[in-house]
Amino acid sequence: MDIIHLTYPEQPTEDPAVIALGFFDGVHLGHQRVLQTAIEKSRELNLPVAVMTFDPHPKQVLGNGTEQILYITPLDRKLEKMAQLGIDRVYVIEFTVAFSELSPQDFVDHYLIAAGARHIVAGFDYSYGRFGAGKMATLDFHSRGRFDHTTVSEHQADDEKVSSTRIRRLLADGAVAEAALLLGEPYQTKGIVIHGDARGRQIGFPTANIRPEFAYVIPKLGVYATFVHLEDGRKFPAMTNIGRRPTFYETGEVSIETHLLAFDEDLYGQELKLEWMAYLRDERAFDGIESLKTQLAQDKIHAMQALTV
Template identity: 90%
Template sequence: MDIIHLTYPERPVEDPAVIALGFFDGVHLGHQRVLQVALEKGRQLNVPVAVMTFDPHPKQVLGQGTEQVRYITPLDRKLEKMAQLGIDRVYVIEFTITFSELSPQDFVDHYLIAAGACHIVAGFDYSYGRFGAGKMETLDFHSRGRFDHTTVSEHQADKEKVSSTRIRHLLASGAVSEAATLLGEPYQTKGIVIHGDARGRQIGFPTANIRPEFSYVIPKLGVYATFVHLEDGRKYPAMTNIGRRPTFYETGDVSIETHLLQFDEDLYGQELKLEWMAYLRDERAFDGIDSLKTQLAQDKINALQALTV
C-alpha cells in the first residue's frame, strides 16, 4: 500500500482512483463498510482504491474543548488496518490551521480533482471545507462534473450507530469486550516498560509498568484480562491494572501495570502491545498485603477464565 503525506499547499499527483474520505479513528465496522463500498466500486471501475484521511485530529489543531484529544488508533495502526482490508493508497493530509480554512470548493479542487478522483465514497455525515460547510449533498456541485459519489448510510449494531464516539464511551466505562465487537478486533494499546516501585514483585505478582507511547483512549480504572504481545512476537495471557494503587498511596498518577501469567523475564525497555479483552473488577484499596494477595490470586483465576472462553 502506498502512503502519501501531504501538507498544504502540496497537491497530490493525478492518478485516477476511487477515493474514500474520512478520519477513520478506530477503522471500526462502520468505517470498514465505507471502505468495502469503495473497494467494490474500484473493482467495478477497474481502478485503484485510495483513502484520503487527516492527521492530527481537527479538534487537536482547532482547540475545541479543554481536554486532551485521545485516539482509538494511532496513525500507524490505522494504516495497518487499511492495508489489511486491501486499500491500494492512502493520502495523509496534515491538518493545519491553514488547511482548515480552505473553502469546500478549494478542498475539492486542490485534493480530489487534483488527485484524479473518478468516484468518491464517504459516510452520510462526512463534511469538508471551512466550518464543515461542505456536505455529501453538495459534493455533486463542487465536483465540477469530474466525478460522482456514493454516500454510505449509517451502520448500526444493537439499533445504535457504530461510531468512534460510541467506542470511546464504551472504553471509558470499561466495556472493552463490547468495544471489540464494534472495532472488529480487541482494543489495542502500545507502550514502553519503565521502572516502577517493584511492589508487585515483593508480593509475588511482578508487573511491567507501561508508559503509553501515544495519546490513546485509556479504559476506566480497574483490573482487566488482557493479552500481551512481546517485541519478539510471543503472546501471553495477563491481568492488567489501570489505577492509582490505593492500597499503597492516598493519591497518585494513573499507571498501567500488567502481570504476565506463566512468565518471568526482564521486560524493561521493551515495547509491549496490550489487547484489552475483558473487565474484571473495579480498583479498590485493601486493608493489608494479605487481603491484596488473596484478591490478586482470584484475579489471576478470573483472567485465565476470561481469556480461554
C-alpha cells in the same frame, strides 16, 4: 500499500482512483463498511482504491488547547488496518490551520480533483471545507462533473450507530469486550515498560509498568484480562490494572501495570502491545498485603477463564 503524506499547499499528483474520505479513528465496523464500499466500486471501475485521511484530529489543531484529544488508533495502526482490508493507496494530509481554511470548493479542486478522483465514497455525515460547510449533498455541485460519489448510510449495532464516540464511551465504562465487537478486533494500546517501585514482585505478582507512547483513550480504572504481545512476537495472557494503587498510596498518578501469566523475564525498555479482552473488577483499596494477594490470586483465575487459557 502506498502512503503519501501531504502538507498544504502541497497537492497530490493526478493518479485516477476511487477515493474513500474520512478520519477513520478506530477503523471500526462503520468505517470498514465505507472502505469496503470503495473497494467494491474500485473493482467495478477497474481502478485502484485510495483513502484520503487527516492527521492530527481537527479538534487538536482548532481547539482552545484546554482539552486533550485522545485517539482510539494512532496513525500507524490505522494504516495497518487499511492495508489489511486491501486499500492500495492512502493520502495523509497534515491538518493545519491553513488547510482548515480552504473553502469546500478549494478542497475538492486541490485535493480530490487534483488526485484524479473518479468516484468518491464517504459516510452520510462526512463534511469538508471551512467550518465543515461542504456536505455529501453538495459534492455533486463541487465536483464540477469530474467524479461521481456514493454516500454510505449509518451502520448500526443493537439499534445504535457504530461510531468512534460510542466506542470511546464504552472504553470509559470499561466495556472493552463490547468495544471489540464494534472495532472488529480487541482494543489495542502500546507502551514502553518503565521502572516502577517493584512492589508487585515483592508480593509475588511481578508487573510491567507500561507508559503509553501515544494519546490513547485509556479504559476506566480497574482490572482487566488482557493479552500482551512482546517485541519478539510472543503473546502471553495477562491481567492488567489501570489505577492509582490505593492500597499503598492515598493519591497518585494513574498507572498501567500488567502481570504476564507464566512469564518471568526482564521487559524493561521493551514496547508491549496490550489487547484489552475483558473487564474483571473495579480497583479498590485493601486492608493489607495478604488480602490484596488473595484478591490477585482470584483475579488470575478470572483472567485465565476470560482468556480461555
